[in-house]
Amino acid sequence: MGAQRAKVADVVVRTRVNGEWREAEVWPGASLLAFLREQLGLFGSKNACEQGECGSCSVWLDGALVCSCLVLAAQANDREVRTVEGLTDAGRLHPVQEAFVEAGAVQCGFCTPGFVVAVADLLEKDASPSPATVREALSGNICRCTGYAKILDAVNLAAARLLERT
Amino acid sequence: MDVFLPRSLEEALAMKAERPEAVPLAGGTDLMVELNFGRLRPPAIIDLTRAAELATHRQEDGHVFLGAGVTYAAIVNELPGFKPLVQASRSVGSPQIRHRGTVGGNLGTASPAGDALPVLAAYDAEVVLRSQARGERSMPWHAFLMGPKKTAIAPDELIVGARWARIRGPGSFSKIGTRNAMVIAVAGLCLVIDEDHRRVNVALGSVGPTIIRATPAEEQISSAMASSGAWQDPSTAVSEQVIDEFAELVASAARPLDDVRGTAAYRRHGCRVLARRSLAWALSERRLPTWL
Numbered sequence: 001m002g003a004q005r006a007k008v009a010d011v012v013v014r015t016r017v018n019g020e021w022r023e024a025e026v027w028p029g030a031s032l033l034a035f036l037r038e039q040l041g042l043f044g045s046k047n048a049c050e051q052g053e054c055g056s057c058s059v060w061l062d063g064a065l066v067c068s069c070l071v072l073a074a075q076a077n078d079r080e081v082r083t084v085e086g087l088t089d090a091g092r093l094h095p096v097q098e099a100f101v102e103a104g105a106v107q108c109g110f111c112t113p114g115f116v117v118a119v120a121d122l123l124e125k126d127a128s129p130s131p132a133t134v135r136e137a138l139s140g141n142i143c144r145c146t147g148y149a150k151i152l153d154a155v156n157l158a159a160a161r162l163l164e165r166t
Numbered sequence: 167m168d169v170f171l172p173r174s175l176e177e178a179l180a181m182k183a184e185r186p187e188a189v190p191l192a193g194g195t196d197l198m199v200e201l202n203f204g205r206l207r208p209p210a211i212i213d214l215t216r217a218a219e220l221a222t223h224r225q226e227d228g229h230v231f232l233g234a235g236v237t238y239a240a241i242v243n244e245l246p247g248f249k250p251l252v253q254a255s256r257s258v259g260s261p262q263i264r265h266r267g268t269v270g271g272n273l274g275t276a277s278p279a280g281d282a283l284p285v286l287a288a289y290d291a292e293v294v295l296r297s298q299a300r301g302e303r304s305m306p307w308h309a310f311l312m313g314p315k316k317t318a319i320a321p322d323e324l325i326v327g328a329r330w331a332r333i334r335g336p337g338s339f340s341k342i343g344t345r346n347a348m349v350i351a352v353a354g355l356c357l358v359i360d361e362d363h364r365r366v367n368v369a370l371g372s373v374g375p376t377i378i379r380a381t382p383a384e385e386q387i388s389s390a391m392a393s394s395g396a397w398q399d400p401s402t403a404v405s406e407q408v409i410d411e412f413a414e415l416v417a418s419a420a421r422p423l424d425d426v427r428g429t430a431a432y433r434r435h436g437c438r439v440l441a442r443r444s445l446a447w448a449l450s451e452r453r454l455p456t457w458l
Contacts, residue, residue, distance in 0.1 A: 011169050028167040028211070029201045050202035052195055052263055053348060064239070064265040069202060070194040071266070074169040075213050118261070139347030140260020 015076045017042070018086030026073045033057040035073035036083060044084035044113045055141030056114040058121075059083045065121040067140070084113040087120060095165075096120045099158035100151075107145035115141050119155050123162055129155075168210040175217040175296070178324060183298040186321035188212045192220075192235055193266030195259065196275045220270065220326065231294070233327040234270025238282075241269070250288065250356050254281040254339040260347050270325045273310065276317045279372040283311070284356040285339055287369035287377045291330035297323040304329065311376045333367075335359035336451035338444045341371070342436040343427075352428040353436035355416070357444040359452065364388060364397045366448075368441065373433045374421035380441075383415035387445065400452035409442060416441035 010025035013035060024039035031050075036042045036059070046056035050069045057068040060082040068081075087094035093101070096119045106112050115138065122129055122137040129137065134155050143151060170188065172178040182188060188210035191197050200206035214220055220235030223245065230248070232241075238255035242264070246252060258264050258281050272280035273293055286293075286307050293310040296302045299322060307328075310318050319325065337358035343349030354371035366387045368380040387408065396402040422433035 028169045029207070031198060031202060051199040052259065055260065055262060058262055065262050066265050067262045070198040070263075072169070072191060072194060072198065072201075072211065072213065074171060074211075075191070075194070075215055077171060121261075136347070137261060139345075140262040 011074055013039075013073045013077050015078070016080045018082055028074065030073045031069045032059070032061070032071035032073050032076045032081065033068035035076070036068060036081070039073075042083055042085055046110055046113055048110065052140075053142065054111070054114070055118060055138075056111050058114040058117040058141065060117070060121065065118060084117050087116065094120060095161045096123065096154070096158045099154040099161060103150050103154035103157050105147060105150040105154035107143070107147045111141060111143045111145075115143070115151055119158060122155070123159055127163055127166070128159055167208065170210065170212045171216060172212060172214075173216050175219040175324070175326070176298075178212055178214055178217050179296060179298040179322075181212050182324055183322045185210045185212075190214055190274065190324055192268045192271045192274075193237065193263075195263055195267045196271060196277075214270075214324070223327075225332065228332050229329055230332055231327055231329045232269055234273065234325040235268050236270075236327075238264035238267050238269075250337045250339040250358060251282065251285045254285045254341075254354075254356065257281055257339070257341055257346075257349070257351075263348075269328060273325050273328065274317065274319070276311050276313075276315050276376070278314055278374060278376050279350045279354070281339070281341065281351060281354060281371065283307075283377045284354050284369040284371040286328050286330070287379055288337065288356040288358040288367040289330040289333060290367070291328045294326040294329055295319060295323045296326045302326065307377070308379075314375045333358055333360045333362075335361040336448045337367075338447050340440050340444055342440065350427060353420075353422075353433045353440060355437060355440040355444055357441070357448055359448050361397075361452075364392065366391070366445075368416055368419075368444075370416070370420055370437055372422075372427075373437055378419055378421065380416045380419035383412050383419060383441065386415055387412045396449075400449075404445075404449055409445060412445055413438045413442040 011028045014023040026035050048054045048056040052067040052070045059068045170181045189208040191211050192214045220233045222233045238258045241255040269282045272282045291307050292304040294304045339356045341351035341354035351372040356369045358367045370378045390408045417434045417438040420434050420437045422430040424430050
């Protein structure tokens with residue numbers, strides 16, 4: 001695949017990532033995930049299934065939670081992308097990230113960025129989601145360590161923290 | 167590989183006319199998998215997500231037009247009056263997938279497992295196509311869906327959307343799979359009752375080379391309801407025997423295969439169960455007409 005990639009001309013993609021305009025050349029068939037990781041050096045979004053099954057590459061595209069592996073990098077041209085790296089504020093962890101640490105919602109950690117993004121998205125839309133809503137909102141994220149119980153604890157903890165602040 | 171980013175449908179059609187070998191890309195939930203796995207290297211890709219006309223829906227003269235670029239998330243949020251369509255859309259993938267996947271993608275991919283397709287079939291929808299050279303044409307869903315991953319689209323055409331006459335009556339979409347989320351249906355069924363024409367429409371997904379209408383079952387239940395007076399009086403009970411016959415006829419309309427997701431026998435049985443359930447739901451809904 002590498003040789004094949006070298007043969008075709010790259011395209012220039014310019015995207016606003018976490019508030020900052022970023023531009024890079026990329027293989028025309030590359031996904032937004034590949035663009036973020038390989039061109040922009042943002043390794044928070046993880047590459048696992050490459051078919052939208054696992055949610056490890058979840059980012060916001062123009063405010064909507066999407067799998068970045070299923071977005072063509074060129075489709076994100078002139079659009080706004082927010083990644084897990086954009087959640088920290090001046091080096092301080094986002095309340096969802098803090099809750100994951102405190103609840104022990106991390107085993108191997110590979111799925112964690114995707115879950116953190118999906119939980120942050122959920123709590124931005126619904127400050128006190130029901131258990132069913134939480135499960136539904138996280139149905140596109142897979143944890144193969146099967147640490148779901150602790151992840152659900154982290155969601156409750158984060159929701160409570162965020163409610164206290166408002 | 168060239169990537170085109172047209173800003174309107176008109177621009178997209180001009181590009182498709184010039185480069186008929188270009189592959190249209192919407193939500194990417196099918197095409198990107200092929201690209202990511204190296205199974206497809208199209209000479210060109212046309213991104214349709216900037217063509218705002220495709221992401222619209224409207225209702226006019228008793229008809230509904232659903233743009234090819236309307237996502238499943240948008241259907242769930244914006245079209246609550248179309249319950250079977252909302253139920254099918256709600257069952258697609260995950261939140262991430264529903265934010266990107268479109269009805270046009272289900273039509274273009276033409277997989278028998280496309281969740282929106284049995285609904286469009288039960289609605290008797292037409293598929294609206296457009297080219298720069300010949301303008302717009304539409305054809306019934308069954309003429310468009312020619313077989314597994316095979317459609318009647320011309321190389322210079324794009325799918326503009328689907329259109330159907332609004333049906334007054336209850337209905338549902340249901341499917342069988344191993345989870346509630348991220349499931350490719352083992353069997354899917356849409357049942358719609360058309361009160362004005364006194365018909366029951368039943369369409370099956372994932373149990374044949376393309377979407378199947380269970381015509382003998384539709385005729386059996388529609389005429390049984392006519393002879394029992396159930397059309398005039400929704401409180402009239404439909405006998406167990408009639409329901410059994412209906413479920414059996416739906417099951418025998420399926421043309422399933424054995425594959426990794428299920429055996430043909432399991433799929434056929436699934437159709438029987440879904441048929442019985444969805445008919446029971448629709449009949450009880452007729453007694454409490456929340457759909458009015």
